Amino acid sequence: MTFGFLVSTPRRHLRSTNLSRVLPRLFARRYLHSESLEDCSVATMSTVNKTAHAFDKTRLDALLNRRFFYAPAFEIYGGVAGLYDYGPPGSSLQANIIAEWRRHFIIEESMLEVDTTIITPSPVFETSGHVARFADWMVKDTVNGEVLRADHLVKNVLEARLEGDREARGVAAAPAAPAPADKKKKKQAKTTAVKLEDAVVAEYESILAQLDNYSGPELGGLMKTHAITNPSSGNPVGEPQQFNLMFASSIGPTGQHPGFLRPETAQGHFLNFARLLEFNNGRVPFASAQVGRAFRNEISPRAGLLRVREFTMAEIEHYVDPLDKKHVRFADVADLELVLLDKFVQAAGQTTTKRMTVGQAVKEGVIANETLGYFVARIYLFLVRIGINKTRLRFRQHMANEMAHYASDCWDAEIQNSIGGWTECVGCADRAAYDLSVHAAKTKQPLVVRQALKEPLIEERAVAEFDKKVLGKTFKGDAGVVSAAVEALDEAGMMKLKGELEQGPATITADRKEFTLQSGMLTIERKTFKTNVREFTPNVIEPSFGIGRILYCLLEHSFWSREQDVERGVLSLPAVVAPTKVLIVPLSARAEFDPLVQEVSLRFRKAGVHARVDDSNTSIGKRYARNDELGTPFGVTLDFASVQNRTMTLRERDTMDQRIGSIEDVIATVTELVNGSIDWAEACQRLPAYDGVQAVE
Ligand SMILES: Nc1ncnc2c1ncn2[C@@H]1O[C@H](COP(=O)(O)OP(=O)(O)OP(=O)(O)O)[C@@H](O)[C@H]1O
DSSP states (O other): OOOHHHHTOOHHHHHTSOHHHHHHHHHHHHHHHSSSGGGSOGGGHHHHHHHOOOOOHHHHHHHHHHTTSEEETTGGGTOOTTOEEEOHHHHHHHHHHHHHHIIIIIITTTOEEOOOOSEEEHHHHHHHTHHHHOEEEEEEBTTTOOEEEHHHHHHHHHHHHHHHHHHHHTOOOOTTSOOOOSHHHHHHSOOOOOOOOHHHHHHHHHHHHTGGGOOHHHHHHHHHHTTOOOTTTOOOBOOOEEEEOOOEEEOSTTSOSEEEEOSSSHHHHHHTHHHHHHHTTTOSSEEEEEEEEEEOOOSSOOSGGGSOSEEEEEEEEEEEOTTOOOOTTHHHHTTOEEEEEOHHHHHTTOOOOEEEEHHHHHHTTSSSOHHHHHHHHHHHHHHHHHTOOGGGEEEEEOOGGGSOTTOSEEEEEEEEETTTEEEEEEEEEEOTTHHHHHHHHHHOOOOOEEEEEEEEEEEEEEEEEEOHHHHHHHHGGGHHHHHHHHHTSOHHHHHHHHHHHHHSOEEEEETTEEEEEOGGGEEEEEEEEEEEEEEEOOEEEEEEEEHHHHHHHHHHHHEEEETTEEEEEEEOOOTTTOSOSEEEEESOOOGGGHHHHHHHHHHHHHTTOOEEEOOOSSOHHHHHHHHHHTTOOEEEEEOHHHHHHOEEEEEETTTOOEEEEEHHHHHHHHHHHHHTSSOHHHHHHHSOBOOOHHHHO
């Protein structure tokens, strides 16, 4: 959330406003959106304490439900966990986030947009590895059969014990990890004030810091060691088992062509790589981008929009020369400072973040390369622009076991919220050449870039030739993965393998599995090649956004209440994403207002500003309050003076500050405010303050 206009509000503006009314509101809002009270200066603390209301999830939920941002799907049939429908403001908010995403990435970076199918034949996901490995670990309550996600069970129980320990010690919960506020989660992992030994606290914290690093059997071990049972029943749970998250289907009437609903949009990009490359005149780097639905049969979704079974993703696949991962626009972002949680800190069982510029992070090897760093920075800029609070945004690096073996580096944009604490909302991975290599190996289509060389290249290198029959017979569906892993070896690795095979069987790791190779399966020879063309499989940097998670966190970060009307909330959504930009409020329902209301509506429409008329039979104050709940940033009031003098007042949602001007000037100012070409401080310089409170309340 940017408070730029509040901070930079000129004195001229403040003087013309009722200070005692406005200041508490501003500071209440700052407090609510800041990570700690340290964000507020000492001079303002007393005001804050009088006016601030702690974040209240129950109130936010009531607002989102009442105003139909979203609601459980199939509700009148009892609902289905993890499926939600968006109502009018939720749909508009989502559409506006996506529109800004398209502007920020597709248009700004000249990306190639695609729209590929959701239903995907099984061989695609067999090749990509999803059929074998797109799975989570689940455990079953041994008595009532309830199914729980293994890592979430460990997390919930240990966090609840730590919370109980803090209660017993009389220590307030750490602001970085707010206590779960929704009732279901409380039921899941009830806290009891029990003091733990210091060593146990340290051990729990260490486990939580590296939770994503544990395998299923390791999670099972933790459950035994730490006596973790199902919190809702107290019953023991069984051994963790893998559960594939893809929804299976079949294509056509025979049932002979199995397929899946895609769990991500990425494969659709990769399969069209050759066409996209041709579209881009055969050159890299370039990126494809896609916004679309994805489906995951989540084991036990209990976290609202944060974990659903059907959701909108926005994904970018940026194809880059593996020998040159520099980015031409890196200098634009190099000085941007980010909060980073690197893998070494986590592996040491800690969660201490550090502030670093992107330039520094790449230079010191914390972020693997410029292109990855560039996208991490662009993700940050996008999230902050749409209203995510930058003090509640960090980038966490994946630990070794968490990352696919082929990926060279991966960073998640995590946004803090009251349901999941720090939650991954965007993943950004360097996936190396894996995806294109496996699809090329499987389909025999060359998914490569061919680059003309000025000088012919003569090189001697080791190449592997496979006996495909033997390989297929031995490794079946994994044959492609094995050959891709061998081909991905560098010169030294290839020669080492050759040496090993001359001695006997050799093992190779692919997709976290070990495969034993025998000399009859392949031969490795050094050969001389002369070529005028360099052929290579590009590496892929993939930023992958979950729109629903971002949308929910944005709603939390934008929500606050005015001290004089705690019951009603305000959503301080930036104009760029707000569902409606301007509310048109006629003071009276009398017919003489109609032509003016129509004229103002038409003018806003022509200016491309989404406006809505509220001519309901209720007070203006109530009408504005209702629209504060919808996040409408501006309101214009048409009163009797408007009819006579063609003037109109303009109200800003967060400060409730009011300005006055001619209808033409107000519309022009609002248009610029909505386009982001001016801020409220500048609007205040154009339009004088309106002090006729009694005329509009
Ligand atoms: N079940 C889900 N519900 C809502 N959004 C999701 C879900 N799963 C993933 N996402 C979103 O898609 C993005 C990219 O997906 P990715 O496969 O990287 O997630 P993930 O690592 O599987 O997430 P998690 O570990 O939380 O299950 C995530 O950053 C997140 O925003």
